[in-house]
Amino acid sequence: MGSGFAISFADIEAAAQTIAGHVLKTPLMPAPRLSALTGAEVFVKHENMQATASFKERGAVNKLLSLSEDERRRGVIAMSAGNHAQAVAYHARRFGIPATIVMPETTPLVKVENTRAHGAEVVLFGETLYESSQKAREIAAEKSLVFVHPYDDAAVMAGQGTVTLEMLEQAPELDTLLIPLGGGGLMAGNAIAAKALKPSIEMIGVEAALYPSFHNAVAGADLAIGGATLAEGIAVKTVGAQTLPVVKALVSDIVLVSEDLIERAVNACATLQHTLAEGAGAAGLAAMLKEPERYRGRKVGLVLSGGNIDARLLAAIMVRELEREQRIAAFRLTASDRPGLLGKVASLFGTLGANILEVSHGRLFLDVPAKGVMLDVTIETRDEAHTAAIEAALRQEGFAPRRIYPRGQEPDRSGP
Known part of the structure; x- marks a missing residue:
């Protein structure tokens, strides 16, 4: 096991000893509500409970503790869109090692500020990780710093592989592991560990559909790579030279997931598992x-790899999911402008069991009769059937309701 690979199972076992006491041994939790949602028996490895809320601490600690005294004195530099940056910065400060982090200018503000808060010098450069990487290597050469790669590094890969050591110790009955796939460090380390401990286990990698880098590399495909993804933690254009052979040999499939599925998964983690997952963490x-x-x-282990999600983004995702499920709906009502109209509308919605979230009252639109009024009402309902029943009741009461969909799209009622 490990022949021809950058690391062996023994390296991962050694990493477990090295990082013990520095990194949290996170819980592997049964997830009955996610099991009900998917039909599998689901277990979630909560790496979002680490001090910097991601698995990246494992590889960072293993790498930092492998440095010589001279290397520690000179300091380290890393490039990262966030979680690797925070992990390196946090533990470098703990170990008294100067750290510089190069981050793309597009990195979410929460990750930039968290990295600075851990004491690292942050350099914002470039639109992509590739550009940040080139800049980091320039600075490393100028200042004789040790470059800590986020995934294409043997010590980092071995550290990440300790996730599966813990998972199979906590639940040896697992038969499938689904692991987010960016540059491949997490998957490579864990595939080697998993196959050494349980050769029958199936390893499945998950990429954002906008960043099918491993899919292209393994399948010989040429799908386009790029775009704004919720899963920026795995938005990697270049796979690791050391991780690719492991993925090719030990991973049975690479699944591409669309942005709407990633949104749904983030929402399910929050509402069903009561835990925060960033886009990559929910892949x-x-x-x-x-x-x-x-x-x-099947008995499926999920690695919830990180929980660093912007609060406003999470709120938007949760509201969008309510809209998808038609538990938030907006109606445009047209009626004669008469005293007590708003009271009648509010009373009607109350009788129907809907909660009014927002009302917009317009008299001056040219498409409304001079004695008429247009009301835009946003409500919260129980489910799609409840929303449909409310629409029918509004029509029966003479309000001529028209649904207003997200982004201002109204339903097409031009048909027969």
Whole structure:
């Protein structure tokens, strides 16, 4: 095991000893509500409970503790869109090692500020990780700093592989592991560990559909790479030279998940598992939502790899999901402008069991009769059937309701 690979199972076992006491041994939690959602028996490895809320601490600690005294004195430099940056910065400060982090200018503000808060010098450069990487290597050469790669490094890969050591110790019955796939450090380390401990286990990698880098590399495909993804933690254009052979040899499939599935998975983690997942952290669950039949009846381990999600983004995702489920709906009502109209409308919605979230009252629109009024009402309902029943009741009361969809799209009622 490990022949021809950058690391062996023994390296991962050694990493477990090295990082013990520095990194949290996170819980592997049964997830009955996610199991009900997917039809599989789901267990979630909560790496979002680490001090910097991601698995990246494992590889960072293993790498930092492998440095010589001279290297520690000179300091380290890393490039990262966020979680690797925070992990290196946090533990470098703990170990008294100067740290510089180069981050793309597009990095979410929460990750930039968290990295600075851990004491690192932050350099914002470039639009992509590739540009940040080139800049980091320039600075490393100028200042004789040790470059800590986020995934294409043997010590980092070995550190990440300790996730599966813990998972199979906590739940040896697992038969499938779904792991987010960016540059491949997490998957490479864990595939080697998993196959050494349980050769029958199936390893499935999950990429954002906008960044199918490993899919292209393994399948010889040429899908376009790029775009704004919720899963910026795995938005990697170039796979690791050391991780690719491991993925080719030990990973049975690479699943591509769309942005709407990633959104649904982030929302499910928050509302069903009561835990925060960033887009990349929810990728494994997104793959299960894509093909629930594939995993039905299996014992599936998900690595919730990170929980660093912007609060406003999470709020927007949760509201969008309510809109998708038609538990938030907006109606445009037209009626004669008469005293007590608003009271009648509010009373009607109350009787129907809907909660009014917002009302916009317009008299001056030219498409409304001079004695008429237009009301835009946004409500919260129980489910799609409840929303449909409310629409029918509004029509019966003579309000001529028209649905207003997200982004201002109204339903097409031009048909027969």
